[in-house]
Amino acid sequence: MIRVVRDWRAVPGEARGASVALGNFDGVHRGHIKVLQAAHAARPDAPRAVLSFAPHPREFFRPDDPPFRLTLEAERAAALQAQGVDILYELRFDRAFAMSPATDFIGDILHRGIGACHLACGADFAFGHRRGGDVALLRTEAEALGIGLSIVPHLDDAEGPISSTRIRRLLQDGYPERAAALLGRPHTIRGIVAHGDARGRTIGFPTANIALGRHLEPARGVYAVTATLPDGRVVRGVANIGRRPTVAEGAIARLEAHLFDFDGDLYGQDLAVSLHHFIRDERKFESFAALQAQIVRDAEEAKDRLRTAFL
Template identity: 45%
Template sequence: MRWLDHREPVAQPLRGAIIALGNFDGFHKGHQAVAGEAIRWAHEEGRPSIIATFDPHPVRFFKPNVPPFRLTTLEQRQELYLAAGATAMLVFHFDKELAGTSAEDFITEILIERFGAHGVVTGGDFTFGQGAKGDVELLRDFGGEHGLKSRVVEAVEGGGEVVSSSRIREALREGDPQLAAQLLTRPFAIRGIVEHGDKNGRKLGYPTANLAIDKYLRPKYGIYAVTGRILATGEELNGAANVGIRPQFEPPKELLEPHFFNFDGDLYGQEIEVAFHYFLRGEAKFDDLDELTAQMKKDCERARRLLAEH
């Protein structure tokens, strides 16, 4: 799947495409509806389909000090867009120049001239251009005058409320990965390179694969039933993981530490993805290591049962 940069002209075979416009960080049910409409439209007319995203997220550009809130990396998004059936992923690199581009110039200079877009599909609340002055009406009227076609997909509901990235983030922060998975259509997953740690888990009989949480949203600190996937081999693993600052040990260090059942291989330096399925309990400090070890045994037994039922 091609990975396109908005600052560069689009190759001739991709001109005339239908573009799904949005940030699509979580690529949840609502995002999938917008992308699905763009892909269907493209197929009907024999055109390429492109799903766009922004990096960094515009909120991060304007408010660089906000806590991490990312639901996916660009690599994860590319895989999701490919699985949806898109021809290419288009990355808008959100910087001062793009932030200062008027909504009209975004349509004529970027969408039409640089990309040669035939049509765009957005959600009803999509905004763009300097000061977020562009909206679906401008795309329809001003864009239409310049030959750009557009379609709007209405919001998707789940559980009686509109599906949104904000709702998914709230669910994860509250320790409800099951609701997040329902809205995303898959579990929330953190991807990273396994790094060497203090090996405290190994000393206690529960070796862990340590991952930096990086720029991902922080789910509620605590213990989760998880699955892991080794990207190089595709091997799937079941386990229990702690995400948080490890209050039992000094100094505090924020990590994601999955322990995988029935696995004794070497994961150091490998890229893995850890998916959150069930929240078991909050992070806690115990009176001694024996008490901690006893609780870890209970956590792993419960995680095994839940994942077996899942």
Template identity: 45%
Template sequence: MTTGGFERLTGSGRLPQRLRGGVVAIGNFDGVHRGHQAVLERALVEARARGVPALVLTFEPHPRAVFRPDIRLPRITPAPVKARLVRLLGFDALVEQPFTRDFAGQSADDFIDGVLLGQLGVSHVVTGFDFHFGKNRQGDPAFLVAAGKDRGFGVTQVEAFCDEGGEAVSSSRIRALLEAGDVSQAAGLLGYRFTVEGEVVHGKKLGRTLGFPTANMIMPEDAVLRHGIYAVRLRRPNGDLHDGVASFGRRPTVESEGEPLLETYVFDFAGDLYHEICDVSFFGFLRGEEKFDGLDALLAQMQRDKEEARALLSDVRPLSELDQRLAF
């Protein structure tokens, strides 16, 4: 294994020498869910057994966004969050291959020779069972195994990972749960609490006047999460972790338009978070967005939300080592 620290790289050239010759897990890995983790953990095992770097090769933007830009595809883990999860799992680097129509049009052989061997210098590749690559998806698992034998690198393919009910864990299942606000079931498939990252920005400071100052983050227009109120934890860049209650949406009582905003009321905190890049992890859905008959009714409900979130967060336990590192 290497000792130079984690790197997030753009896959447009040769890797630093210290990272070449490694084991590379390949996939989109949107969500880095339990199925993805089965692939990633196998890559870590292979890298440790060989004493070589462990890397992840992924694609940015998501290929579906290139081929079907007309179809909305909310990202579960935007690139910065994915990189953080990969680092927490123990990898040495994440390589983000720019994905364009020209890149997609190259042959399977060109992908192997140009990217896997030329850019990355792989010694071993780990993929999911359904990994396809190259123009018209001509590169399938059998093609990759045969190419590895010819060109001198190993290949491991990992079968589909199923949950306790026997159903395959997939990004589409998790998106559907998050769009319904079911962060608890989504966490069961992810293996960790759903987490977003963003810069704390100045808002209209209405919460401050009501006694509920909030850390505000602007979320993407197509954010995957249902609008509503959640029990959350906020982690600062210095590692400090704080329980809280968050509203995600467009604030229907006081405002109905504008970009979706995540407003987190942080319990027992009186400092300044402006311009910090913070993480917010979601532990439970409390209720949907509501329009109240005035600020007094809103304030009374906010107090109830605060008490419910405190109660929920008082008894949570980590779901995995990754969850422990992320939200505990």
């Protein structure tokens, strides 16, 4: 399991001396993976680590912005673990941290705090008070402290640099397949299953309901999905993301997933739902019966979309 360290002032001896990738790593997309690979390639003998922040600095400085996160902390840690990361230094981003000079970040945290033996970051990595530190300063200061540094250029495809911003836009426009190509895996929304109004159960389509919370809200509508259960099993399903205009006008946006061939109790448990295909936009139906008929059609289309590609 990945080890999460939150206090740079009290890093255990066995969590020191790592080769460390720096950044927010929201989404852990293919560009981020290139930075992870550079850190490991430079020092394959050292533990593999990531230094990131919680909350995301944008959440701290702009708390009134709409939710934008591709991966919350637990999902980010799971994605990093899947890439072979041993240690996640998940540092608390607060006002004191934001006010710290860039040189303190290097000397106090990277050198004396976590004892990094090597660093890797993107070419636009910035840090310290008012983002006053850049890769030029990082190179100079790290070299003086005997720490290696790999500066990793943007990973591009035919449409430009791969970035979290670009992935967010694709998801909001209803293109989960294109977002998955940049992520290297399907976009996943992870959360605790909450009780709903049980309306779906009355028509043979019980749903697992997850509040989007701080997650980015993708295009509202119906998706073909897979869900990873708490025991690790992966099952297919169909999900709606939105506000359910036919039955609950004005409700808070959430994800409602109906899982095929599954009748267990998931309330209060952690569920990860991956978006594979966008089926249709959310819309309001003239009656609940019309909605019920459409749900049946949506489920069949989701099964068709997933039949050959998954499971």
